[in-house]
Amino acid sequence: MAASTRTARPAVRRITLLVATRKGLxxxxxxxxxxxxxxxxxxxxxxxxxxxxxxxxxGKCWLAAARTGHLGPTVFRSADRGRTWSxxxxxxxxxxxxxxxxxxxxxxxxxxxxxxxVWYAGTSPQGLFRSVDGGATWAGVAxxxxxxxxxxxxxxxxxxxxDGPKMHSILVDPRDAGHLYxxxxxxxxxESTDGGADWKPMNRGVRADFLPQPAPEFGHDPxxxxxxxxxxxxxxxQNHCGLYRLDRPSTEWVDVxxxxxxxxxxxxxxxxxHPRDPDAAWIFPMDGADVWPRTSPGGRPAVYRTLDGGxxxxxxxxxxxxxxxxxxxxxxxxxxxxxEPAGLYVGTxxxxxxxxxxxxxxxxxxxxxxxxxxxxxxxx
Amino acid sequence: MVARPADDPxxxxxxxxxxxxxxVSYTLGHDEVIVTLPELSPDHAPPLRAIVAALDSSFxxxxxxxxxxxxxxxxxxxxxxxxKAVRDMATPVPPDTDVMIVAALSGG
Numbered sequence: 001m002a003a004s005t006r007t008a009r010p011a012v013r014r015i016t017l018l019v020a021t022r023k024g025l026x027x028x029x030x031x032x033x034x035x036x037x038x039x040x041x042x043x044x045x046x047x048x049x050x051x052x053x054x055x056x057x058x059g060k061c062w063l064a065a066a067r068t069g070h071l072g073p074t075v076f077r078s079a080d081r082g083r084t085w086s087x088x089x090x091x092x093x094x095x096x097x098x099x100x101x102x103x104x105x106x107x108x109x110x111x112x113x114x115x116x117x118v119w120y121a122g123t124s125p126q127g128l129f130r131s132v133d134g135g136a137t138w139a140g141v142a143x144x145x146x147x148x149x150x151x152x153x154x155x156x157x158x159x160x161x162x163d164g165p166k167m168h169s170i171l172v173d174p175r176d177a178g179h180l181y182x183x184x185x186x187x188x189x190x191e192s193t194d195g196g197a198d199w200k201p202m203n204r205g206v207r208a209d210f211l212p213q214p215a216p217e218f219g220h221d222p223x224x225x226x227x228x229x230x231x232x233x234x235x236x237x238q239n240h241c242g243l244y245r246l247d248r249p250s251t252e253w254v255d256v257x258x259x260x261x262x263x264x265x266x267x268x269x270x271x272x273x274h275p276r277d278p279d280a281a282w283i284f285p286m287d288g289a290d291v292w293p294r295t296s297p298g299g300r301p302a303v304y305r306t307l308d309g310g311x312x313x314x315x316x317x318x319x320x321x322x323x324x325x326x327x328x329x330x331x332x333x334x335x336x337x338x339x340e341p342a343g344l345y346v347g348t349x350x351x352x353x354x355x356x357x358x359x360x361x362x363x364x365x366x367x368x369x370x371x372x373x374x375x376x377x378x379x380x
Numbered sequence: 381m382v383a384r385p386a387d388d389p390x391x392x393x394x395x396x397x398x399x400x401x402x403x404v405s406y407t408l409g410h411d412e413v414i415v416t417l418p419e420l421s422p423d424h425a426p427p428l429r430a431i432v433a434a435l436d437s438s439f440x441x442x443x444x445x446x447x448x449x450x451x452x453x454x455x456x457x458x459x460x461x462x463x464k465a466v467r468d469m470a471t472p473v474p475p476d477t478d479v480m481i482v483a484a485l486s487g488g
Contacts, residue, residue: 070400
């Protein structure tokens with residue numbers, strides 16, 4: 001048999017966006033160039049989906065955090081990229097003798113690469129849950145949920161955002177399955193080095209202007225925390241009180257919001273790390289003045305990008321509406337793909353998905369007229 | 381308590397349970413199902429929570445969507461026992477009483 005003369009080319013990865021909305025799940029599938037996008041859905045029409053994402057360990061398993069207006073919280077799982085779904089037989093729930101009830105599952109995080117089938121979930125009110133069977137059954141992480149300081153860290157179950165206090169930004173160190181971070185609105189950022197058996201606040205350097213103490217140990221309001229691309233020793237944080245960067249082993253966050261224009265401010269919900277460059281990240285600023293409108297400042301939406309670790313931020317808005325666009329982008333509703341150059345995506349509460357295939361330089365609308373978008377995640 | 385001879389057949393309590401549309405995915409599309417369970421005694425009707433537990437054993441998962449982990453009805457779920465709205469899961473439900481589960485929600 002003659003040897004093939006054809007040169008193998010690396011497969012071009014098409015991207016699928018999982019768009020979780022207050023009324024169901026839609027997907028947007030790209031062509032190889034990421035220029036044409038095909039909208040499909042809805043799935044789970046009428047269900048309030050706070051987070052849907054694909055397992056990067058196998059690419060096939062998708063999990064969806066769901067509830068409806070009347071029905072309690074649950075998790076749906078698909079083992080075939082969303083074609084068929086089944087409900088968790090034991091969704092996240094607090095202990096029956098603890099007096100607390102999960103209102104909704106807010107955040108999902110796949111576990112470490114060495115632990116296939118492990119997932120973490122963060123809930124409202126704040127609770128940490130773990131599954132070891134791909135999301136079929138969930139158990140509370142006692143090291144957090146029963147921690148003697150938990151109530152002090154979290155406050156009351158009615159405290160926090162209007163939609164309830166939230167646990168989010170559960171991060172698993174890719175080098176160490178036992179090294180975890182989580183964030184709470186409100187509560188702050190916490191670290192565990194023993195697989196969740198114990199936790200410590202990690203909020204030094206972060207402002208909490210809404211608290212009476214000048215430098216509280218906890219009680220902060222992180223909106224989103226991410227590992228820097230290719231460097232789990234660096235974390236980015238979008239906080240209610242600005243932007244921060246943490247370079248471990250330091251435990252002191254550095255304020256990197258000072259480089260933002262005063263007229264725009266440094267408040268928003270999401271922060272997205274470049275998949276490969278640890279100095280690069282994007283934010284989507286929103287108006288944090290007086291009553292916290294949480295809309296694009298001046299009605300002129302833009303992302304801001306840093307390429308130098310947060311020292312400077314540059315506006316990127318080509319293609320976005322130039323005026324009268326009062327967008328809100330939730331913390332799970334901005335994401336990046338792994339392609340070169342990286343694609344960047346935002347979903348708005350007014351039901352539009354926008355994408356950039358040139359790392360934020362130019363944008364175009366990929367879908368509109370969807371329900372309120374709560375999360376956008378990329379897979380492929 | 382009324383004593384019964386040991387060879388008496390067990391007393392069975394039977395309930396017709398109306399299922400609201402958000403929960404019929406659990407009941408194979410049926411908006412009405414029959415739940416049976418042993419009656420504790422002629423003097424003590426089973427509590428509502430026992431009927432919901434029996435419902436869940438036939439249709440796994442339905443209970444947690446309507447009752448939280450503290451055993452309380454979720455805020456936008458209502459239950460009528462006969463014509464009376466109840467929220468206490470300990471409410472006794474006499475056999476042959478109709479139980480109606482209602483998903484009550486306003487707004488968008």
